[in-house]
Amino acid sequence: MHLGFALTALAATVALPGATALPFSNWGNRLSSVSSSLGFKNIRSAQTCADPSLARTIVQGFSSLLTSHVIDFHYVFVNLNTAQGSQEAVLWSYQGAIFKAWPTQQSFTVPLFRLAKGVGIDYVFMVGPDAQTPPVLSGFVPDGGAIVAWVYDTPVCGSVPLMSAVFANQTDHYYTTDPDEHAGLLSDGNWSDGGIVAYVLPLTTS
Numbered sequence: 001m002h003l004g005f006a007l008t009a010l011a012a013t014v015a016l017p018g019a020t021a022l023p024f025s026n027w028g029n030r031l032s033s034v035s036s037s038l039g040f041k042n043i044r045s046a047q048t049c050a051d052p053s054l055a056r057t058i059v060q061g062f063s064s065l066l067t068s069h070v071i072d073f074h075y076v077f078v079n080l081n082t083a084q085g086s087q088e089a090v091l092w093s094y095q096g097a098i099f100k101a102w103p104t105q106q107s108f109t110v111p112l113f114r115l116a117k118g119v120g121i122d123y124v125f126m127v128g129p130d131a132q133t134p135p136v137l138s139g140f141v142p143d144g145g146a147i148v149a150w151v152y153d154t155p156v157c158g159s160v161p162l163m164s165a166v167f168a169n170q171t172d173h174y175y176t177t178d179p180d181e182h183a184g185l186l187s188d189g190n191w192s193d194g195g196i197v198a199y200v201l202p203l204t205t206s
């Protein structure tokens with residue numbers, strides 16, 4: 001899917017109006033001079049990866065009142081907690097930073113949607129093909145702003161799997177990029193594998 005998109009984008013570049021007068025044999029030189037003037041050392045990665053320097057940290061919050069985990073940018077939880085006011089309202093505890101993703105749409109990424117069951121009964125995170133097309137999951141509907149971040153839907157560009165674990169008895173979904181943590185939960189007995197949700201950037205990139 002990403003490669004197809006990249007090839008389409010490249011074809012569109014080559015087909016730019018006004019460039020057709022250039023002899024075909026000159027395209028190699030023309031393309032490499034354009035690439036070097038843009039500072040691209042690796043043409044392939046520049047054309048198939050989103051800019052990692054624009055990715056931001058996503059954290060996981062937990063509400064003991066809802067028995068629900070939710071992933072979002074840290075400021076979202078800060079704002080929710082303060083906006084609640086009342087001590088009897090939902091408070092989100094900070095479970096830790098888990099990965100990096102893009103707060104705005106980037107080339108080669110897809111939207112990560114938040115879907116909700118009822119009012120805070122359960123939340124799941126799934127990718128959709130584009131911003132206008134939320135994924136369909138029985139019993140769930142797109143929640144609030146719905147798009148949490150932009151991620152990859154294939155393991156490209158140094159991304160790692162974002163895995164889901166499900167505690168069905170408590171209608172809770174938990175998310176991690178740590179295979180040991182995922183395996184540990186599954187070994188407990190109450191948790192089952194929710195599969196790979198998306199591909200995201202690790203917190204530290206080498």
Ligand SMILES: *[C@@H]1O[C@H](CO)[C@@H](O)[C@H](O)[C@H]1NC(C)=O
Pocket residue numbers: 169
């Ligand atoms: C959840 O687990 C408890 C204790 O094991 C059990 O009593 C209850 O029926 C379970 N609920 C569901 C929905 O499976």
Ligand SMILES: *[C@@H]1O[C@H](CO)[C@@H](O)[C@H](O)[C@H]1NC(C)=O
Pocket residue numbers: 169170188189190
């Ligand atoms: C599984 O969950 C139920 C209900 O939440 C709890 O009573 C039980 O102790 C859990 N089992 C394990 C092995 O943690």
